[in-house]
Amino acid sequence: MSALIASTVHRGKSGRRTHLTIAVAGNPNAGKSTLTNAIAGSRLSVGNWPGVTVEKKSATFDFQGRKITLVDLPGTYSLSPYTQEEVVARDYLVHEKPDVIINVVDATNLERNLYFTLQLLELNIPLVMALNMHDEAAQKGFRIDIDKMALMLGSAVIPTVATKGEGIGRLMETAVAFADASETQRPAVVSYGEDIEKAVAAVAEQLKDHADVVSGHLPLRWMALKMIEGDARAIEHYQTEAYAALTEKAAHHLRSAHGEDLEALLADVRYGLAAGLTRETLRKPEKRKRELTERIDAVVLNRYAGIPIFFVAMWLMFKLTFDIAGPFTDWLDGIVAGPLPRWAAVLLAAISAPDWIVSLVTEGIIAGVGSVLVFLPPIFAMMFFITLLEASGYLARAAFVMDRLMSAIGLHGKSFIPLLLGFGCNVPAIYATRTLENPRDKALTALLIPLMSCGARLPVYVVFTAAFFSAYAVTVLWSLYLLGIVLAVLVGFLFKKTLFRGEAPVFIMELPPYRIPTAKNLMIHTWEKGKHYLMKAGTWILAISVFVWFGLNLPWGVEAKKESYLGKTGQIIAPVFAPLGFGTWEAASSLLTGVVAKEIVVATMGEVYAPGAEEKEEEASSFSEDVREITVSFGGAFVDAAKNVFSTFGVATMSAQEDEETAGLKSVLAKTFTPLSAYAFMAFVLLYLPCFIVLVAMRHEFGSWKWAGVTIVYQTVLAWMVAFVIYQGGRLVGL
Amino acid sequence: MTLADLKTGQSGKILKISVSGALKRRLMDMGVVPGTDVRVEKVAPLGDPIEVRIKSYALSLRRGEARHIEVEGTHSS
Known part of the structure; x- marks a missing residue:
């Protein structure tokens, strides 16, 4: 059997393997990601584990x-077999068989971390423990007998402080040495007590001839324990149903003695x-000692102060994310x-490229490159602040404070932050759902995010409110934001009862101790x-x-927008909007085009209603x-970002200014829209895909x-129904 | 008595978890095992969830989940 294994691994001249695989495993909040960053740093690449929304990080160096x-x-x-993360971790460990496991353990929280370590030992893979946050434990007066621990676990125990890079070198050296000696350096078999060990031995005896066990692909003790536990996933996956009956005898004895x-x-x-x-x-x-975390929480989670503090923190995060990103977005947009x-036009003209190529x-x-780039600054800023909240420990508190409210519509306390970010821009908000572990919570939150009226919808509201509701513009604006929120609550309820029926996650x-994240x-x-x-x-x-460019410009050479594919499609679908009060091909x-970005609705209106008006030759x-x-x-963008940061702490002004170029549009709109159909149109822009x-x-x-796909369908239907109710309802009451 | 019945500052010892399957396993994985001491530290500003101290760390859970954890009161402060 050893010959079989030897043939599949790469060995150098010295007989040592030239390629080693190290898995890093541990509890959340144990400093695992900081430790991984300390080892691999920027060499890490991020992706998803196949088939699930769990993030996968790996590096080869x-x-x-x-x-x-x-x-x-x-x-x-x-x-356990119950969460995606756990299944991903154990499937990797069992199937991919890393040469060694680095188990990151929080030295300040030994017992719960060791519970996980024991489960890793069952896999019979060499294990090196990184006893992390060793400094913090020492500061608390904890004294840990490292040698004794190593002896009891049959593993190496290396004290580390990942945030400062302490112990990382020794950890890696030890891990590599353990991997080299992987055939002899097996971890301890910790006895689970006479009764269980007897059952394990009995099941293992039955399993011995299972093909995967014989080939060394399945750790025998682990599988025996899974069968005793009745782990349906493992039993099904390794097709050990036939063995289950044989396990029954051993299990029966355990059950009669232990429940x-x-x-x-x-x-x-x-x-x-x-x-x-x-x-x-x-x-x-x-x-x-009463710890710092408890003293902070006495204020931050206080019955009366907790919610105001939460809202101040959220307001700051929201403002800073979009205020810092804003000037850089504008800068990229400008270029x-x-x-x-x-x-590009000059270069293409120099090689006398045809017009359509220049236009393409x-x-x-x-x-297109522009629309990719303009979202980079808010995504960077969002990720920075989300990581800050997560790593500092406040994110868990935010979820704790908000959970009651969010659970009413079937969401998790953590859903609040992505939804809030949605008011700035839905794109980073979707990425912010990564903080939610449960796939159901994550999907439901993402589905509701587009109902949060993002910054790109504001220009549409501004043009229409200026044209039709100038006397009470602010009220109309707020009513639209509120409409989105109210509908999110209703849709949340509806989804909870339909698409996401079943038990709420x-x-x-854990409320981890507050910690200062490293830069x-x-x-x-x-x-x-x-x-x-x-x-x-x-x-x-x-x-x-x-693709959209082709839609706008083909057939090539059309002068009138009405004759382009876009205009023609507009003509075909216009009747659909007739009951909503805006059944024109222009609308x-x-x-x-709003599908590209909602503010483009205004630009397109400028072109189709008042063609040629905005064509100004640039110098x-x-x-x-x-x-x-x-x-x-x-440079100016940096200055603006800095200014915005300061103004965040000052008085906030809502900048609903009107663009010069849209001024001409107002008068044209007044001819084709009524105030009622204008409001229905704004509601439609808020809600459609x-x-x-x-x-x-x-x-x-x-x-x-x-x-x-679900978003496209439900939002389009919702937008149509709401606009219909507004327009037809308004007409009924004589508006 | 269940964990949901303990008031802020009260402690108890866990007797059993009266639910099975994924929820029970999750609770046990987090250290909610019979014989363990638990103390209610805080209640969220809106009344739910609660924060408890168990195995020397802070755990938060909803009252609906705490109701499945049977405890005996040890002492209150």
């Missing part, structure tokens, strides 16, 4: 002349052992709208998300942008002037088009 693949498993408290629930019995035994290990190795000071297409490049491709969540960690997480978005979502967005075409500028302008405005970037983000975050 050279260490002491060997190739190392480091796989960061999702943070879990157990290897029916053997899964609980094993959890109980593991916790008993973890408590024993902790007693043997940890000496705590007699009196427990993509001005100099870039100009340069400047209006299709460059504009649990809210059993390195914040940077790495922020950068990862941005990079991931650019590479994965970027290609889709670009492709769709080019229909504008709504169609020609030279290449060097352009470059200077871009550089200067980049989100821009395609949001849909791509959903695809990207959930790994399939399913939820994006």
